[in-house]
Amino acid sequence: MIALIWAAIGYLLGSIPFGMVIARAMGLGDLRQIGSGNIGATNVLRTGNKPAALATLLLDAGKGAIAVLLARYFVGESAAIVAAGAAFLGHCFPVWLNFKGGKGVATFLGTLIALDWRMGLMACAVWLLVALIARISSLSALIAAATAPIFAWALGRTDLILVSLFMAVLIFIRHQANIARLLDGTEPRIGGKKK
Template identity: 55%
Template structure:
């Protein structure tokens, strides 16, 4: 028999997660700072990496924290609303995945958003922190070694479900694998540029690439 209460909770957390994830903090912060529309410079992305191309490291850091924070809050909020003890792990994972989808396809921006890396890492940290810690370390190591944000992100998010196999529940493995696939889809242009050797490095302006 279908548990209608559980299905209702899944639907509610998914909608709430999506709406929270759809808040475009990078766009809001750069406009408040008088830098105009972040979508008209660099990669056109609303994430922290493109905000960094404005030269405002403080805004890039704030965007990173807020974007990752909304993913974590969506997941933790679902867990809190359902009750911390004995909560089904599917609820925070569904809310987190919905937040990433909201960031990538925000209704407020005609479904043209970011690539969801920071939001995804926030979700992973909030739902399975050991996996999130390893994913963040992977990102840092790859970024330090190669200075490609996209390569670092794809490596970290591809390995996250692998890390989750011994460290988390099957629903985490499935959720993180889905987020990894979504990241690859959103980074398909970056993958082409990486293969061509024209991808922009961290801290490098788009016009200076190649």
């Protein structure tokens, strides 16, 4: 019962569509009609508004971290892990948007940082390194997601392998179209407008 309660809390926190809220508040329009139609920071960046994109990134990561930290504070580590997965699901499938949400990368990174800051920073470092080299957000996200379970194992956090693997698999599923464009060389670069 306690696990279900924290799953619900995590889901509801994760389902807050900060990208859409910020875009509308700053007069950027409906994100679902811009670029990829995604509600995340990368698509907000395609509007050309960098502060809005940064705010979206921080808030999407923050909601995952808050879900983890609250669950850990009130219950413990097992509840924190449940809340992490639920917050990630909430971002990807928010009830407020007919379960059509983002791809979960920022929320994924936020939950990892809160679960184990070492693991989270490693995943962020991988994302940043790939982004600096390739300048392709989706490729950065896919590689960071794929390495997260490895980092959990290397750090001795075997309790985090399953949740990080779950999020990584879902990130790959949510990026199917991106993977297809990566393979044919048409995936847009960071800061570019999606054709």
